[in-house]
Amino acid sequence: MTIKSNVSLKPFNTFGVSATTKYFTRIEKIADLQTLLKNPIYQQTQKLILGGGSNVLFTQDFEGLLLYNNLKGIQKVKETKEHVWVKANSGENWHQFVLYCVEKNWAGIENLSLIPGSVGAAPLQNIGAYGVELKDVFKELEAFDLQTGEIVIFKNQDCRFGYRESVFKNVLKGRYFVLSVTLKLDKNPQYKLDYGVIRQQLDAMNISKLSVKEVSNAICIIRQKKLPNPKKIGNAGSFFKNPVVSQSFFEKLQNQFPDVPFYRLDADTIKVPAGWLIEQCGWKGKKVGQTGTYKNQALVLVNHGAATGKEVAKLARDIQFSVTEKFNIKLEQEVNTI
Ligand SMILES: Cc1cc2nc3c(=O)[nH]c(=O)nc-3n(C[C@H](O)[C@H](O)[C@H](O)COP(=O)(O)OP(=O)(O)OC[C@H]3O[C@@H](n4cnc5c(N)ncnc54)[C@H](O)[C@@H]3O)c2cc1C
Missing domain, CATH: 3.90.78.10 (UDP-N-acetylenolpyruvoylglucosamine reductase, C-terminal domain)
Known part of the structure; x- marks a missing residue:
């Protein structure tokens, strides 16, 4: 793990605005965070965690240490006849994680398709779209205490989720690095199709049999029509x-x-x-x-x-x-x- 100096953040924020960070490091594994705790730069400067940079606006240079999240990995942790518990490390791309679940026909997050950013930032603002919020399927997360190095588990109620809100956005702001998120998904899909134009889009697609994948595809089409692609604008x-x-x-x-x-x-x-x-x-x-x-x-x-x-x-x-x-x-x- 290396700490670089004066790194441009333009490629790291979807607004595409120019800014630099005084220090920059990539977090590839939990041990990187544990090592950092003993580093004088870490101890002496403010820290900022960055995932996909799709919910930040840099109005000035950052004068501290930026922790760029690259913790990868997805695993199924438990399964019953009706449900599956799936754990994703926080540096996974959210949409790729959704597609992973959709491919397996695990339902619950298909309405959250195509939301940019990382898995780790999803609980920060309890991401939501088309009548579904992360909290509806959220089981727990693991987080690294940036002050003590302790790893703590937060269950659904501990996160105090609200509309684009969680405990990590207010009272615990900046305290924890989210390491992984575990969701409880359905093997027997209960589709939520009454929001916005989902049904209209599915009708237009002329689908013979509704599936998790088709709902995800419909959401992607609706979003692509409505929202600007950050790669272009x-x-x-x-x-x-x-x-x-x-x-x-x-x-x-x-x-x-x-x-x-x-x-x-x-x-x-x-x-x-x-x-x-x-x-x-x-x-x-x-x-x-x-x-x-x-x-x-x-x-x-x-x-x-x-x-x-x-x-x-x-x-x-x-x-x-x-x-x-x-x-x-x-x-x-x-x-x-x-
Ligand atoms: C085109 C577009 C469409 C969008 N649509 C939606 C939508 O439908 N619904 C919705 O809810 N949001 C939407 N968003 C907002 C954004 O995608 C989400 O908020 C997403 O969860 C941000 O993820 P990120 O990794 O990019 O977070 P970042 O921008 O990197 O970070 C956001 C905040 O979370 C903190 N953070 C990031 N990772 C961690 C971590 N591992 N641990 C602790 N703190 C962390 C950061 O410090 C920062 O304060 C949209 C954004 C774009 C550009």
């Missing part, structure tokens, strides 16, 4: 969370804006699509210098080529300001700013 997916408002607030909002789309969570809480709010403020497809919002989805902020992280962050603030002014709603950022 820099972005980090949804930049903001969809705001959750109370029933009384929503009634006033609906009085003023009768067309407002919504998704009821329970009797008193309602989710409003952030993309719609941003679009109503006139930001959809707007270009501001080298940054802007995606033409098909205003919630996705993009880098048209040479944007800096600071420019993207400024655009995000301007969007937040417009939405607060028009709707009295404060958009919360989903992407991690460094």
Whole structure:
């Protein structure tokens, strides 16, 4: 294991913005982390874990040690007639892991196909798409305590998962390096097809027999139409969370804006699509210098080529300001700013 100095992070973030890290090292095995604990650079500087870099925005150079996660390996740990427990090391690519499970006809994460990034970052924000969240299939994770070197197991309830939230994003932020994630998947698929246009897409595909693979394929097609490919246009997916408002607030909002789309969570809480709010403020497809919002989805902020992280962050603030002014709603950022 070597520690390199002054490494460019441009190839390591899907926004494709320029930034450097003072120190950089690849974590290939758990022993690398144990060795690092005794290293003076590790002991004296701040640390940042990076997986696929698909949920970060670098607005400045990082003055510490970047731990690039390359822990690979997938294994089946247990199996019954109905279920299978599968453990993936955190440096595995999430989508490749989904495909691995899909090929084996193990169901539960097919709706999470094509989400960029690593397995290890998935619990950080409880990744979700098309009516499924990681927490629905999550069994446990192993994590390395970056302060003590202890390896700790977190069960589902220990992670305190919420909407794009977990304990690792707030009270335990920066404390643990997620080493592996174990999921409990179904051998008898219970498909979730009622979200968005999944059924329409499956109909268009003219499938004779529904399978885990066909659902995954449908999700991939839908996502490819809707979202920009970070290899072609820099972005980090949804930049903001969809705001959750109370029933009384929503009634006033609906009085003023009768067309407002919504998704009821329970009797008193309602989710409003952030993309719609941003679009109503006139930001959809707007270009501001080298940054802007995606033409098909205003919630996705993009880098048209040479944007800096600071420019993207400024655009995000301007969007937040417009939405607060028009709707009295404060958009919360989903992407991690460094
Ligand atoms: C086109 C596009 C579409 C997207 N669609 C979705 C979507 O549908 N749903 C969704 O939920 N997200 C979506 N995202 C966001 C992103 O893909 C996920 O948040 C993903 O889990 C990030 O993984 P990563 O490895 O790239 O994380 P990184 O960006 O590398 O890191 C994100 C955060 O997690 C921390 N971290 C990373 N790895 C570890 C680890 N092993 N241990 C501890 N901390 C760690 C980092 O320090 C950082 O704070 C999308 C992004 C893009 C670009």
